[in-house]
Amino acid sequence: MNTTHHHLIAPSMLAADFAHIQRDVDLVNQSEADWFHIDIMDGLFVPNISFGFPVMKAIHRYATKPLDVHLMIEKPDRYLEEFKEAGAAHITVHYEACTHLHRTIWAIKELDCLAGVALNPHTPVHLLKDILPDLDMVCLMSVNPGFGGQKFIENTYAKIRELRSLSKGVNDQLLIQIDGGVSLDNAAALIAAGANVLVAGSFVFNSANPTQTIHSLKSVDPHLKIV
Ligand code: DX5
Numbered sequence: 001m002n003t004t005h006h007h008l009i010a011p012s013m014l015a016a017d018f019a020h021i022q023r024d025v026d027l028v029n030q031s032e033a034d035w036f037h038i039d040i041m042d043g044l045f046v047p048n049i050s051f052g053f054p055v056m057k058a059i060h061r062y063a064t065k066p067l068d069v070h071l072m073i074e075k076p077d078r079y080l081e082e083f084k085e086a087g088a089a090h091i092t093v094h095y096e097a098c099t100h101l102h103r104t105i106w107a108i109k110e111l112d113c114l115a116g117v118a119l120n121p122h123t124p125v126h127l128l129k130d131i132l133p134d135l136d137m138v139c140l141m142s143v144n145p146g147f148g149g150q151k152f153i154e155n156t157y158a159k160i161r162e163l164r165s166l167s168k169g170v171n172d173q174l175l176i177q178i179d180g181g182v183s184l185d186n187a188a189a190l191i192a193a194g195a196n197v198l199v200a201g202s203f204v205f206n207s208a209n210p211t212q213t214i215h216s217l218k219s220v221d222p223h224l225k226i227v
């Protein structure tokens with residue numbers, strides 16, 4: 001294990017080839033990736049439908065790394081237990097989809113899953129102030145959720161810095177995950193700003209050599225200044 005890398009890489013299986021799902025799961029298993037990012041969309045919270053339990057269970061059958069499940073669905077409380085049964089190690093719900101977020105977060109923790117909250121690009125991080133001590137992870141959406149392959153929103157850097165200072169002394173273990181438009185163009189700057197989990201879908205799976213791309217993302221050193 002290389003201990004110089006403190007950030008985690010979570011390839012998004014949304015960009016995998018569903019006709020060769022076992023092949024792409026194996027690719028991630030054998031790579032330096034840390035988690036499988038699993039995007040669940042219901043066609044209501046976001047204007048797209050991705051996949052559900054049967055596909056997730058198929059991924060889980062072969063995956064040797066944790067499934068990091070990102071629920072882009074309305075009223076996620078209805079399905080938390082089923083996601084746990086389908087193999088979720090982490091469950092992230094959207095702030096914008098939860099009326100009783102504190103209850104939802106604790107329901108996730110009761111299932112022995114890591115609990116995360118995702119924020120849409122327009123949702124300010126200060127809204128998390130009172131729930132911050134209860135969270136394992138905050139996922140900052142750096143695109144509007146619903147589709148892979150979109151353009152990274154630059155305001156994300158300011159949100160990372162604000163969230164890092166907000167969580168200081170309150171939740172120093174907090175994972176800050178960035179989801180959407182992540183590539184080698186922005187990975188170092190995101191980590192330097194305070195992010196420690198990078199999700200990457202199209203950048204990994206549309207590259208010529210996904211294993212090498214995961215390695216490059218994992219090897220990013222935010223302290224290395226190119227002059
Ligand atoms: C967007 C999803 C993302 C997406 C990222 O709604 O939550 O996880 O798969 O894809 P890329 O990396 O292609 O922007």
Ligand code: ZN
Nearest residue numbers: 039070179199
């Ligand atoms: Zn996602």
